[in-house]
Amino acid sequence: MAEKITPRHVDYSRWYTDVVLQAKLADYSPVKGAMVIRPNGYAIWEMIQQNLDRMFKESGHVNAYFPLLIPESFMKKEAEHVEGFSPECAVVTIGGGQELEEPLYIRPTSETIIWSMYKKWIMSYRDLPILINQWANVLRWELRTRLFLRTSEFLWQEGHTAHATFEEAEEETMRILDIYKTFAEEYLAIPVIPGRKSEAEKFAGALHTYSIEAMMQDRKALQAGTSHNLGQNFAKAFDVKYQDKEGQLQYVWATSWGVSTRLIGAIIMTHADDNGLVLPPKIAQRQVVIVPIWRGDDEKKQVLEYADGIRQELKQEFNVILDDRDQYKPGFKFAEWELQGIPVRLEIGPKDLSKNGAVLVRRDLMKKEFIDRKGILETVRQTLNQMQKDMLERARKFQQDNTHDVDDYDKFKEIIAGEGGFIRSHWCGDPACEAKIKEDTKATIRNIPFDREEEKGKCIVCGKESNGRVIFAKAY
Amino acid sequence: MAEKITPRHVDYSRWYTDVVLQAKLADYSPVKGAMVIRPNGYAIWEMIQQNLDRMFKESGHVNAYFPLLIPESFMKKEAEHVEGFSPECAVVTIGGGQELEEPLYIRPTSETIIWSMYKKWIMSYRDLPILINQWANVLRWELRTRLFLRTSEFLWQEGHTAHATFEEAEEETMRILDIYKTFAEEYLAIPVIPGRKSEAEKFAGALHTYSIEAMMQDRKALQAGTSHNLGQNFAKAFDVKYQDKEGQLQYVWATSWGVSTRLIGAIIMTHADDNGLVLPPKIAQRQVVIVPIWRGDDEKKQVLEYADGIRQELKQEFNVILDDRDQYKPGFKFAEWELQGIPVRLEIGPKDLSKNGAVLVRRDLMKKEFIDRKGILETVRQTLNQMQKDMLERARKFQQDNTHDVDDYDKFKEIIAGEGGFIRSHWCGDPACEAKIKEDTKATIRNIPFDREEEKGKCIVCGKESNGRVIFAKAY
Numbered sequence: 038m039a040e041k042i043t044p045r046h047v048d049y050s051r052w053y054t055d056v057v058l059q060a061k062l063a064d065y066s067p068v069k070g071a072m073v074i075r076p077n078g079y080a081i082w083e084m085i086q087q088n089l090d091r092m093f094k095e096s097g098h099v100n101a102y103f104p105l106l107i108p109e110s111f112m113k114k115e116a117e118h119v120e121g122f123s124p125e126c127a128v129v130t131i132g133g134g135q136e137l138e139e140p141l142y143i144r145p146t147s148e149t150i151i152w153s154m155y156k157k158w159i160m161s162y163r164d165l166p167i168l169i170n171q172w173a174n175v176l177r178w179e180l181r182t183r184l185f186l187r188t189s190e191f192l193w194q195e196g197h198t199a200h201a202t203f204e205e206a207e208e209e210t211m212r213i214l215d216i217y218k219t220f221a222e223e224y225l226a227i228p229v230i231p232g233r234k235s236e237a238e239k240f241a242g243a244l245h246t247y248s249i250e251a252m253m254q255d256r257k258a259l260q261a262g263t264s265h266n267l268g269q270n271f272a273k274a275f276d277v278k279y280q281d282k283e284g285q286l287q288y289v290w291a292t293s294w295g296v297s298t299r300l301i302g303a304i305i306m307t308h309a310d311d312n313g314l315v316l317p318p319k320i321a322q323r324q325v326v327i328v329p330i331w332r333g334d335d336e337k338k339q340v341l342e343y344a345d346g347i348r349q350e351l352k353q354e355f356n357v358i359l360d361d362r363d364q365y366k367p368g369f370k371f372a373e374w375e376l377q378g379i380p381v382r383l384e385i386g387p388k389d390l391s392k393n394g395a396v397l398v399r400r401d402l403m404k405k406e407f408i409d410r411k412g413i414l415e416t417v418r419q420t421l422n423q424m425q426k427d428m429l430e431r432a433r434k435f436q437q438d439n440t441h442d443v444d445d446y447d448k449f450k451e452i453i454a455g456e457g458g459f460i461r462s463h464w465c466g467d468p469a470c471e472a473k474i475k476e477d478t479k480a481t482i483r484n485i486p487f488d489r490e491e492e493k494g495k496c497i498v499c500g501k502e503s504n505g506r507v508i509f510a511k512a513y
Numbered sequence: 514m515a516e517k518i519t520p521r522h523v524d525y526s527r528w529y530t531d532v533v534l535q536a537k538l539a540d541y542s543p544v545k546g547a548m549v550i551r552p553n554g555y556a557i558w559e560m561i562q563q564n565l566d567r568m569f570k571e572s573g574h575v576n577a578y579f580p581l582l583i584p585e586s587f588m589k590k591e592a593e594h595v596e597g598f599s600p601e602c603a604v605v606t607i608g609g610g611q612e613l614e615e616p617l618y619i620r621p622t623s624e625t626i627i628w629s630m631y632k633k634w635i636m637s638y639r640d641l642p643i644l645i646n647q648w649a650n651v652l653r654w655e656l657r658t659r660l661f662l663r664t665s666e667f668l669w670q671e672g673h674t675a676h677a678t679f680e681e682a683e684e685e686t687m688r689i690l691d692i693y694k695t696f697a698e699e700y701l702a703i704p705v706i707p708g709r710k711s712e713a714e715k716f717a718g719a720l721h722t723y724s725i726e727a728m729m730q731d732r733k734a735l736q737a738g739t740s741h742n743l744g745q746n747f748a749k750a751f752d753v754k755y756q757d758k759e760g761q762l763q764y765v766w767a768t769s770w771g772v773s774t775r776l777i778g779a780i781i782m783t784h785a786d787d788n789g790l791v792l793p794p795k796i797a798q799r800q801v802v803i804v805p806i807w808r809g810d811d812e813k814k815q816v817l818e819y820a821d822g823i824r825q826e827l828k829q830e831f832n833v834i835l836d837d838r839d840q841y842k843p844g845f846k847f848a849e850w851e852l853q854g855i856p857v858r859l860e861i862g863p864k865d866l867s868k869n870g871a872v873l874v875r876r877d878l879m880k881k882e883f884i885d886r887k888g889i890l891e892t893v894r895q896t897l898n899q900m901q902k903d904m905l906e907r908a909r910k911f912q913q914d915n916t917h918d919v920d921d922y923d924k925f926k927e928i929i930a931g932e933g934g935f936i937r938s939h940w941c942g943d944p945a946c947e948a949k950i951k952e953d954t955k956a957t958i959r960n961i962p963f964d965r966e967e968e969k970g971k972c973i974v975c976g977k978e979s980n981g982r983v984i985f986a987k988a989y
Contacts, residue, residue, distance in 0.1 A: 067587070067629050068617065071580035076645065079576045101555045104547035105619075105650055105666050106603070111543070127582070128607035129619065132665075133654030134600050141544065143581075143605065143619075153543050169552065174581055174650065178609030189608075190581050 042376075044311045049255045056305055057184045060314045060376050070179045070189030074298065077377060078185075080322040081301050082192065086172065088224055088319075089194065089296070092216050098168045098196065103150050105174075106141035111149040114274040118148065121241025125177040127189070143176045148242060148267070148293055151197045152275040159199060159289055161280045166209070167199040185302035186259075186513050193297035199289045201279065203268070206290035207245075210266045213294045214247045217262035225300065226317040226428035227251045227307050228436050229261055230459075230508060232484030237468050240293075244268035250483040250508065252436040253306035256457035258483045258510035261303050264294035302513075307432050308401070314378030315400050317428050318421040325357045325417060326379045327395075330367045330386035344385045347395065350414050355421075375400065380424055381417060399424055401431075442506065446497050449509070453478040459510045463503035465496035473498050474509065483508040518852075520787045525731045532781055533660045536790045536852050546655045546665030550774065553853060554661075556798040557777050558668065562648065564700055564795075565670065565772070568692050574644045574672065579626050581650075582617035587625040590750040594624065597717020601653040603665070619652045624718065624743070624769055627673045628751040635675060635765055637756045642685070643675040661778035662735075662989050669773035675765045677755065679744070682766035683721075686742045689770045690723045693738035701776065702793040702904035703727045703783050704912050705737055706935075706984060708960030713944050716769075720744035726959040726984065728912040729782035732933035734959045734986035737779050740770035778989075783908050784877070790854030791876050793904050794897040801827055801893060802834045802855045803871075804846045806862035820861045823871065826890050831897075851876065856900055857893060875900050877907075918982065922973050925985070929954040935986050939979035941972035949974050950985065959984040 042059060043051040057063050062078030074082065090100070106129060113119045122145045129141040144150065151169070158164060176190045196213060200206040214231055221227045229249035239246035243265040251261045269288040272278070278286045308315040318324055329344045331337040344359055351357045358379070360370050367384070374382055384396040384405075393410045397417075401424055408416050439458035443449045449460055464470060464482065474497075475481050489505045496503050518535060519527040533539050538554035550558065566576070582605060589595045598621045605617040620626065627645070634640060652666045672689060676682040690707055697705045705725035715722035719741040727737045745764040748754070754762045784791040794800055805820045807813040817837055824835045834855070836846050843860070850858055860872040860881075869886045873893075877900055884892050915934035919925045925936055940946060940958065950973075951957050965981045972979050 064630065064633065066580050066626070068580045068582055068584060068626070071582065073580065073630055074578040076575035076577050079578055082578075083576065099552035099556070100559065101552050102550040102558075102668060104542050104544045104549065105652065106544055106547065108544060124610050126609075127605045127617070129603045130606045131604035131616075133602075133656070140607075141603070150542070150544070154540065154549055157540065176581065180609070192578060 042311055042313060045254065052311070053302075053306060054184065056309050056313055060378065062301065062305075062314070063184045065182070065184070070182050072182065072184050072188045072190075074192070078301060081304065081316070081320060082298055084320045084322055085224075085296075085300055086194075089216070089220055090172075092220060093170050093194075093196070096212060096216065098170045101169045101171055102173070103147050103154065103171060105144055107144055107147075107150045109140045109142060111153060112142055114149060115242045115270055117270075118242035118274075122146065122177070125179070127176050127178055144173070145175055145177045146293070146295075147171065147173070147175075147195055147197065148271050148291075149275075152271040152277060152291070155199050155289065156275050156277045159277055159279050162201055162282055165199055165201045165279060165289070166205060168196075168209075169198065170194055170196040183302075183513075185298055185305070191297050191299065193295050195295040196293060198292045199272075199277070200292070201281065201287070201290065203266075203290050206266050206268075206292050210245070210247060210264045210292045210294070213292070214249065214262070214264040217249050217264065217294075217296060221249055221251065221261055221300075222429060224317065224319045225304055225307075226425060226432060227261065227303055228429060228433040230484065230486050232486040232489075232508070234263075234484055235468070235471055235482045235507075237471055238482060240265045242267060242270050243293075244270070248484050250510075251303055251307065252432075252439060252459060252510075253303070253513070254435070255306070256439050256459075256510075258459065258508075258512040259299070259303050259306065260483070260512065261300060262294070262296040265292060267291035267293055308428060309378070312372070312403070313376030315428070316378035316380055318380045318425045321378070321380050323356045323358055323379055324421060325351055325355050325381045325383065326374045327357065327359045327383045327385060328367055328370045328374070329359070329361060330384060336387050340385060340387060340390060343390045344383075347383065347385070347410070347413060351417060354414060354418065375403075381420055401428055444494070444497065449474075449497055450478055453480045453509075453511060457511060459483070459508050461506040462497040462509055463492075463494035463505070464507045465499055465501040465503050467496070467499065467501070470496055470498035478511075480509045480511050483510050483512060518787055518789060521730065528787070529778075529782060530660065532785050532789055536854065538777065538781075538790070539660045541658070541660070546658050548658065548660050548664045548666075550668070554777060557780065557792070557796060558774055560796045560798055561700075561772075561776055562670075565692075565696055566648075568696060569646050569670075569672070572688060572692065574646045577645045577647055578649070579623050579630065579647060581620055583620050583623075583626045585616045585618060587629060588618055590625060591718050591746055593746075594718035594750075598622065598653070601655070603652050603654055620649070621651055621653045622769070622771075623647065623649070623651075623671055623673065624747050624767075625751075628747040628753060628767070631675050631748075631765065632751050632753045635753055635755050638677055638758055641675055641677045641755060641765070642681065644672075644685075645674065646670055646672040659778075659989075661781070662775055667774050669771050671771040672769060674768045675748075675753070676768070677757065677763070677766065679742075679766050682742050682744075682768050686721070686723060686740045686768045686770070689768070690725065690738070690740040693725050693740065693770075693772060697725055697727065697737055697776075698905060700793065700795045701780055701783075702795075702901060702908060703737065703779055704905060704909040706960065706962050708962040708965075708984070710739075710960055711944070711947055711958045711983075713947055714958060716741045716743075718743060718746050719769075720746070724960050726986075727779055727783065728908075728915060728935060728986075729779070729989065730911070731782070732915050732935075732986075734935065734984075734988040735775070735779050735782065736959070736988065737776060738770070738772040741768060743767035743769055784904060785854070788848070788879070789852030791904070792854035792856055794856045794901045797854070797856050799832045799834055799855055800897060801831050801857045801859065802836055802850045803859045803861060804836050804843055804850070806843045806860060812863050816861060816863060816866060819866045823859065823861070823886070823889060827893055830890060830894065851879075857896055877904055920970070920973065925950075925973055926954055929956045929985075929987060933987060935959070935984050937982040938973040938985055939968075939970035939981070940983045941975055941977040941979050943972070943975065943977070946972055946974035954987075956985045956987050959986050959988060
């Protein structure tokens with residue numbers, strides 16, 4: 038609380054770091070590229086885990102755990118995969134005091150080690166599908182760290198499923214992308230665009246990659262989750278076949294999918310303001326803070342008794358903090374809880390007590406409103422529900438207001454170099470045009486939206502025919 | 514299900530491995546020393562996590578996440594610590610394609626990295642206590658693997674707390690050991706002996722180590738949890754001081770404590786039998802399986818309808834499987850669910866339907882009992898409660914029956930070499946006597962029980978004076 042948060046309009050990037058550090062969500066560690074997730078930040082991750090895990094289980098998935106270390110030879114079995122991931126791996130060469138015969142890679146992702154096990158477990162169509170998810174740490178070497186958004190080690194979930202047919206794998210890929218979209222919008226209040234990645238942007242080893250893309254407050258895109266149809270690539274690399282009902286041997290079809298602690302960065306960059314974090318109620322571990330206000334011991338006693346009554350009532354349904362610390366003034370407490378993003382604050386002083394009510398402040402609006410003591414549980418419940426909805430709608434409006442249909446490449450470059458945002462433009466499908474745009478502007482194709490309309494047009498670079506628009510943006 | 518489990522009396526060690534592999538709790542991985550925790554095994558870990566995590570939070574602890582990789586120089590800051598752990602570390606020497614300037618150790622435990630952060634976070638007595646826990650993977654190089662009990666990588670929780678005084682740290686150490694004991698007995702149905710470790714057996718870097726010790730079915734001991742008072746050792750190594758109320762700088766006091774996936778091994782070795790796993794109801798993710806029995810389509814329809822009604826009723830409170838698979842016979846299903854340790858099985862055939870009831874089989878007793886359809890939820894609830902209690906009492910009796918007070922060293926050696934068990938003997942406190950016993954018999958001091966009686970006696974090795982008995986056993 039000693040320092041001030043840099044306002045967004047002064048320096049967006051410093052603002053982000055200030056929020057993360059001052060709200061005690063994370064901290065830099067002495068290990069290059071690695072961060073520490075502090076309790077306030079980890080609490081958000083726990084809420085993400087809880088809700089996503091429930092959604093995975095409701096759709097038939099189970100959790101398991103595979104080894105952290107992957108033999109070098111495994112990494113090399115799928116050609117594109119090793120090319121994509123090897124350069125960013127951390128490699129163990131010494132174990133138990135001895136030089137290892139074969140170096141071991143810290144998993145950058147677990148396809149190879151998991152498919153080496155599926156080889157043991159899958160023999161017949163009766164063994165399929167396998168619907169396994171893993172909550173784990175992974176590591177991809179990074180020197181330019183950005184807390185939550187880009188760190189060497191991060192936490193994630195990675196689903197790895199095995200199926201009898203392409204269609205089943207594709208269905209699973211879509212089922213998961215849909216879970217990700219629902220979760221992002223209904224829990225994180227982050228509107229996202231689901232779609233297919235271009236060939237250049239797909240996962241190393243995938244047939245198709247699908248993603249959900251969100252827009253941050255600086256109008257840059259953030260990929261919030263990916264779901265891959267891996268085809269038979271890993272089954273072939275690890276020789277995983279099953280006997281079908283007719284007794285024929287077939288290669289197994291695969292998917293993989295994941296979201297990571299990066300989502301915490303997305304929550305901050307979508308909702309936080311110059312006073313600090315703003316948490317969507319459904320993802321806040323503590324939804325309500327009560328700040329009592331008093332002068333002198335008599336008032337203190339009365340106010341605390343009254344405030345505790347309210348706490349007891351709200352506790353039935355919510356996680357409530359009663360901040361009765363003596364050593365801090367109310368204004369200090371307000372600022373501290375605003376910084377941490379607690380959705381609803383109740384201020385209770387002698388006046389509120391005499392009027393049999395409380396002052397409610399919604400974190401996203403910061404407006405004081407007097408509410409009645411009677412029915413306070415219902416009032417808080419409604420307030421939190423409304424806040425959850427409003428946050429999503431506000432973010433959706435921001436995304437829409439900053440999405441432009443552009444048909445002229447100069448205009449395209451001007452917008453990307455200027456205010457930024459999502460640009461919907463025609464693209465012929467040629468990787469060369471995609472590469473040129475990236476070179477000229479640093480913008481990439483975020484995805485080819487599922488819901489894009491059929492529309493005849495001309496590629497914004499080469500002018501060749503196109504059947505619809507794709508989303509371009511600079512991205513985290 | 515193709516193979517038979519080796520009976521315990523034939524080969525206890527093979528029996529254990531058979532249970533783990535055939536119940537699909539875990540599997541060997543292609544990486545030396547590492548295992549894969551399969552969904553059935555991971556479900557047990559999730560139940561352990563859920564319940565322990567709740568107990569930690571109720572006692573004021575919060576979760577956080579610290580980096581996997583620890584710089585070599587950090588490991589070296591605490592002399593005993595590095596001596597204890599360095600030889601069993603995996604070391605990263607290459608990152609992002611480059612030879613690293615300083616090797617990074619995969620955490621064998623996180624004291625050093627965490628105390629380097631506490632150095633940043635702790636300035637005043639107002640910052641204390643810090644009560645942080647971490648759920649994570651750790652790695653200690655092992656070549657002789659035993660599924661769950663001894664693997665290079667394992668999952669655990671590690672608490673790391675910081676306090677203003679020795680007394681507070683000691684109190685925390687005890688609070689946690691008490692949580693471990695309660696959890697082991699009330700959830701895992703494993704009776705444990707809490708006590709203090711001898712100097713030779715304490716944690717590398719601790720002032721005192723406390724443990725809970727359990728007895729397995731082969732009468733060997735298994736350390737099921739440890740809690741360490743680290744004194745000021747790590748605060749001194751990382752120069753972590755706080756300003757007390759009088760403005761004086763003081764070194765911070767520390768504790769650390771942990772339990773791991775080893776507990777799954779303890780559950781198996783305490784409760785499983787020659788038919789497979791037996792899960793204490795409170796730690797079973799699925800408590801009830803219903804196996805319908807029919808001949809012909811008419812019976813099938815009737816029986817399934819009736820069984821589903823029961824499933825619906827039990828579902829209000831329990832996780833129930835209705836095994837309606839066509840391709841397997843009831844006997845096959847019985848064996849499969851027995852192998853997996855589901856606590857209660859309900860068999861429902863046309864006869865049970867006509868008598869308006871079901872046959873209930875408790876996994877630990879394997880006795881069939883007819884129960885009424887009416888009140889079935891209450892019957893199942895009571896059965897599970899009783900089973901939970903009985904399992905603890907049975908294990909407690911086994912432990913007591915196999916614990917011997919011994920005052921003669923030849924007798925001591927005979928028991929350890931023979932049937933084994935816990936031996937309560939007098940010990941003078943000299944590490945030399947402790948070492949001699951270990952050399953002669955492989956038995957170690959498990960701990961000095963908290964509840965031991967004051968009793969004058971003579972050290973079983975050297976005959977010098979002793980004030981009480983300690984527990985000796987061979988251990989996992």
